[in-house]
Amino acid sequence: MxxxxxxxxxxxxxxxxxxxxxxxxxxxxxxxxxxxxxxLNNGQLLTLTLxxxxxxxxxxxxxxxxxxxDMQIKLVPGNSAGTVTTFYLKSEGSTWDEIDFEFLxxxxxxxxxxxxxxxxxxxxxxxxxxxxxxxxxANFHTYSILxxxxxxxxxxxxxxxxxxxxxxxxGVLFPKSKPMRMYASLWNADDWAxxxxxxxxxxxxxxxxxxxxxxxxxxxxxxxxxxxCSSTKPASNWYTQEVDSTSQARLRWVQKNYMIYNxxxxxxxxxxxKPRECATSA
Numbered sequence: 001m002x003x004x005x006x007x008x009x010x011x012x013x014x015x016x017x018x019x020x021x022x023x024x025x026x027x028x029x030x031x032x033x034x035x036x037x038x039x040l041n042n043g044q045l046l047t048l049t050l051x052x053x054x055x056x057x058x059x060x061x062x063x064x065x066x067x068x069x070d071m072q073i074k075l076v077p078g079n080s081a082g083t084v085t086t087f088y089l090k091s092e093g094s095t096w097d098e099i100d101f102e103f104l105x106x107x108x109x110x111x112x113x114x115x116x117x118x119x120x121x122x123x124x125x126x127x128x129x130x131x132x133x134x135x136x137x138a139n140f141h142t143y144s145i146l147x148x149x150x151x152x153x154x155x156x157x158x159x160x161x162x163x164x165x166x167x168x169x170x171g172v173l174f175p176k177s178k179p180m181r182m183y184a185s186l187w188n189a190d191d192w193a194x195x196x197x198x199x200x201x202x203x204x205x206x207x208x209x210x211x212x213x214x215x216x217x218x219x220x221x222x223x224x225x226x227x228x229c230s231s232t233k234p235a236s237n238w239y240t241q242e243v244d245s246t247s248q249a250r251l252r253w254v255q256k257n258y259m260i261y262n263x264x265x266x267x268x269x270x271x272x273x274k275p276r277e278c279a280t281s282a
């Protein structure tokens with residue numbers, strides 16, 4: 001068995017049998033959905049439901065200015081066309097910062113599309129999209145956002161799929177001053193989510209359910225204008241973490257085999273030339 005196959009098998013086992021478990025009761029609030037978001041199993045599981053009347057969502061009680069957020073998610077099974085399941089960070093205001101994981105549903109037998117993006121001061125347009133190398137509806141898998149002053153890293157089962165570096169010297173905006181809250185939601189977006197809106201949500205399959213567990217928020221909590229990391233750098237390695245050579249090899253493997261859209265290579269969208277950060281960000 002190749003080293004890559006051994007690694008991915010080990011990562012899947014780690015995702016399936018991880019012992020870390022935070023309490024949703026203490027870490028999040030179910031923010032909307034009129035009872036469609038439910039915290040179960042003594043705070044160890046949270047389910048979001050979507051029906052024709054409404055979706056649902058939750059958010060972290062704390063805000064973070066840099067951190068690493070892990071979440072295990074099992075996506076809507078079967079015909080999920082038109083639905084969007086999310087896990088993201090976002091600040092408040094009209095010129096917000098945001099770091100996205102969005103899972104765009106599809107018809108039975110077709111793969112989910114994993115959509116990633118980053119916004120700074122309300123400006124995004126930095127999309128990368130992927131298919132996954134496993135069925136994300138069969139079991140829980142770990143999705144992580146690492147955000148430090150130098151870079152943002154999106155990982156799936158500890159495998160990096162994307163890195164967005166701080167390229168401020170090139171005049172590229174980077175989110176670094178606005179605290180962000182963690183959000184998650186399940187909602188209907190059949191005007192665009194599946195094949196550009198051509199495939200609509202089949203409400204005969206409702207209710208749709210996505211499940212979340214093992215939330216882990218390791219970050220600099222921002223409260224009352226002060227950061228829990230203001231006097232000293234955090235002890236955790238996420239604050240200075242980079243993508244090392246081993247992780248770079250895994251990142252290239254994912255992007256070679258599973259990336260389906262990269263704004264950096266979309267010459268029709270950017271006829272004047274690719275964005276400046278594309279020379280430094282994977």
